[in-house]
Amino acid sequence: MKKIIVNAKGREKRFAMIENNTVTKLEVHQPGHESIAGNIYWGTVTKVLPGMDAAFVDIGGAKQGFLHRDQLPSYQLSEMDVKKKKSLPIGHFIRQGEKLIVQAVRDPEGAKGPKLTGIIEMTSDKMVAMFGTNYIGVSKKMSSLETQKYWRERAFSKKKPGEGFIIRTTMEKASEDEFDAGLEEVRKRWESVLSRASSINKPGLLLKMDKFREAVLSQAAQLDAVIIDDFSFYQDIRKELTDQAVEVHFERGAENIFSIFHIETEASSVFKQNVMLTDGIYLVIEETEACTVIDVNTGSFTGKSEKEATLTQANIIAAKEAARQLRLRNIGGIIVIDFMNMQEEHNKRKVVQALKEALAADEMPTHIAGFTGLGMLQLTRKKTSPSIHEKLMVPCPVCSGSGSIESAETLAFRLERELLEARGNDSEAVWIEAAVNVIEALAGSKNEHLEFVEGLAAKKLIFTKQDTSIPHYHIRHMGSLEEIQVRIKGEHNV
Template identity: 50%
Template sequence: MKKMIANLASREKRVAVLENGVLRKLEIMPPQKRSTVGNIYLGKVTKVLPGMDAVFIDYGAEKNGFLHRDEIPSFQLTKKSDGKASIGQFVRQGEKLLVQVTRDETGTKGAKLTGLIEFSTESLVYIHGIDYVGVSKKFKNDDLQKQWRETAMLHKNPDEGLIVRTSMENESESVFLDRLTGLRELHKGLEVKAASLKAPSLLHERDAYLDMIISEMSGTATGELAIDDFEAYRELKKWIQENRKEWEISHVSGTRNIFSEWNVEAQVEKMAKKIVWLDNGGYLIFEETEAFTVIDVNSGKFTGKVEKEATLFAVNQAAAKEVARQLRLRNISGIILIDFINMDQSRHKQEIIEIVKKEAVRDEKRIQVIGFTELGILQMTRKRTSPSLSEMTTVPCPVCSGSGKIESPETVAFRLERELLEHRKTDDEAVWVEVSKAVADVLLGEKESYRPALEELIAKKIFLSFIPGLTNAYSIKRFGSIQEIGRAFE
């Protein structure tokens, strides 16, 4: 049974989705990193890029957004069959445009934008700026599917796109028209509002927390929701009643953390770790970079009771299922490379691919499984629309700059030695160096056995003071006479 735990009472919003007590999805939204996907802005074209068929848009964020020609209404409504018209025919620098965010800023890249403004309800999606009609493929009745396509074509305007969702299948045409009219009025209201504002301006802000919860409830007939924010509880209870859902909703009050109360906090804490243990004793190692993510599969403590190939295949089977779960939990997107334990039989590789594809069906992000390379690495992609969990909740280490490694004491000590040697011919009698203890131990040797030789080599007496902490570093503070440097230590 699906359960949702919504921790909305504090500034950092968190929503957890569990199935049979196991965490399947987690959304963490710090206030300073709140997703802007779905937000609508009045933006201004700052630069036209003919070579990329795109423009940069100032929509009020730190980085300008990226808008491709294919996402511009004037192109969609007048494009020729070859689709090769230059972007300069449809937009110019300095022009104001309504834009919607489809992918958040990630790393050094600005947000991805569209000029095809979209409003969604559970039963109907309205897109302004494109001539299109789509009907859900999940309709059980083919005749009704055809009927709804004809109905949508009949009532839409030439500059409108409509997608009829599954929940509209058994509704009446009057309900369809009411919802279509409401969505049209939303868009018209935006245009009126934009006419009175300067660019850049925020026109519509999506309520990401409630939208995410409603989206989860829409996809399942029944479930349980526990929430610690009373206003959100009232709004969601009203939605459940209006949409005739069988979800049970409860408001949790009190001082205890709702995630702790529902035994979710411990599962959340594990997601910050690079290593993920499998139930059979194998484990995964996650390495995220800006370009791609590498996942290494290891047999660990699992030895198995059958032949080697079967043992390795069993580890890989468990790993394939857990990888799919972790990608969704950690919101890892882009290019993903999985280094499964090498298998000799090609049918086993194909079965691993099928497991990943089957698990990917549960993911709301589009996943494409490419296949195994000659080196036995499975290639796949997951559509990126927002930063990963690690990007949302961590910052680069100020010591290692995000590499996960720092220079060894030996490397730093020998660099200091070379720098001191550059001053060996100066008239100064002494030098004061501030240094970390580990670097000092290498520089002067065990029990400072190398100190006499080094001082003779640089022709100076060495005075040391120590930098606290684990960083391997040094700083040459001062050169001077022995008396001058000595007084600094008194």
């Protein structure tokens, strides 16, 4: 059974995908750290780079976006010979100062700005409409070539110039009326973007995607169940998935939904470098700016065969878990896995095959480059947004950035969930001792979120601030306001 558990209460939103009782995917969305991938902007070309066949585009943010020639509608829709078109520089298709609608396809990373496209995608549950190209694609997962051909012809008959479509598997059993209704919906959304673009004269946001909602809905076609702890979000998702086979349930419990389904420990484990496997085998995962390195260690694993067979068996176990961790932690870019050294080439092929099979369920494209001369396996995984580590961790202030600790925001939202769980008890107030940065992340730098959090907890929050750069918190006491004031006064008098 495949299901997702959605923790939508509070400001930090999370969901975990469970397949055969194993957590395979974790999404965390914090306010202020949302992905911009999918957002649509009105941009201005600030610089054309002929040597890179690309341009920098101001979209109104701190960093300018990077737009390649092949992602321009003027390039995609050009009717000239393909070979000739590819030989022309980007300056033939766009110029400095030109204004255009663009969509972010990858978040900013480090000193790099967001990656952009001029081919705008509008998605629905059964299709992806693309504006700025004539491409038509149909899911190869449909049951027959005849069905694929039917929907391809249907899409061609309905498309307008400059429109393209990708027909999803969920369209297979749909009617023509459902196709037409979905098409009308995405066209209306596109017209709304065009209208907004015509009314502004400087770079800026045209349409912000609800990435968490989109992420939940994008999984629906492959799920048996969606279980949600927030009633309004449950109603929204249930309405969207009315005509699909997936079951949508509302979890009424006061306890944190991740705790109810015993996945809070798994969710917390993504912060750890070491991943323990069976029989003492363990992985050490280290993310750096350049690449991610996964080191495989046998630990106490001895196996029951000769050394080469034992190492191969351990490496196959590690390969399967490495694939799960890449997806669970959303690690992208260049990845190097340092397996235990095997001498036989056919054993290396067994490990590569095990890794390929484990990666088959990953929605992100991966490419295995093979073993290097030093015996390390190289692969890449497409990166469109920061990893869990990049989102939720910050450099340690004590060791000057050579290590990582959980960010103030991560701890603040964990505290928020604890307060939400305590909502049902009869205490009037909560005394919290915490670092200033955690208190500000929870309540706001000017207490602008305090009323919301107190309403969420149904309690008055009393803070004792600690002047330290290391984020932490401790719930000292829950009880009456008078009790807490007496306790605080008593400590001050000591």
